[in-house]
Amino acid sequence: EEQEEDVLRELRLFLRNITERLSLDRRFKAFTKPVDIEEVPDYLMVIKKPMDLSTLLTNIDEHKYVTVSEFMADADLIWKNTLEYNPDSDPMDRNIRHRACALKDTVRAIIRDELDEDFERVCEEIRESR
Numbered sequence: 799e800e801q802e803e804d805v806l807r808e809l810r811l812f813l814r815n816i817t818e819r820l821s822l823d824r825r826f827k828a829f830t831k832p833v834d835i836e837e838v839p840d841y842l843m844v845i846k847k848p849m850d851l852s853t854l855l856t857n858i859d860e861h862k863y864v865t866v867s868e869f870m871a872d873a874d875l876i877w878k879n880t881l882e883y884n885p886d887s888d889p890m891d892r893n894i895r896h897r898a899c900a901l902k903d904t905v906r907a908i909i910r911d912e913l914d915e916d917f918e919r920v921c922e923e924i925r926e927s928r
């Protein structure tokens with residue numbers, strides 16, 4: 799009902815704000831757009847569920863997420879995919895792995911600092927009721 803739509807609207811605003819802040823961080827430039835298959839032709843052979851910050855924003859706008867934890871699962875794909883695709887001791891692999899780990903820690907720190915656990919509980923109740 800109306801109160802539920804108010805909660806989900808606030809969730810979308812919260813998730814958009816996080817995603818836009820991450821997209822502005824220069825460390826995360828490589829994660830802002832879908833991996834360019836021209837640049838890395840074997841990417842889709844290795845990575846089954848590509849994800850990036852612009853796709854997170856599209857998903858938010860399409861009301862894909864009813865809880866923060868659903869959003870987190872997709873956000874986690876970005877750094878998990880990066881670690882999987884870049885396992886080597888190659889300096890480039892190491893560098894993008896450091897950025898992936900920084901992304902993981904940054905998302906978790908923002909959620910811990912800015913998400914009210916009561917708000918997430920209300921979102922989970924809405925998800926279970928649907």
Ligand SMILES: CC(=O)c1nc(NC(=O)[C@H]2CNCCN2)sc1-c1cc(O)cc(O)c1
Pocket residue numbers: 827828829832833834835837838879880883884885886888890891894
């Ligand atoms: C996002 C990601 O995971 C990614 N990984 C790469 N790794 C490599 O190129 C490593 C793989 N190991 C052997 C030495 N080369 S390039 C790359 C990428 C970065 C962008 O800014 C845009 C884009 O489309 C893809």
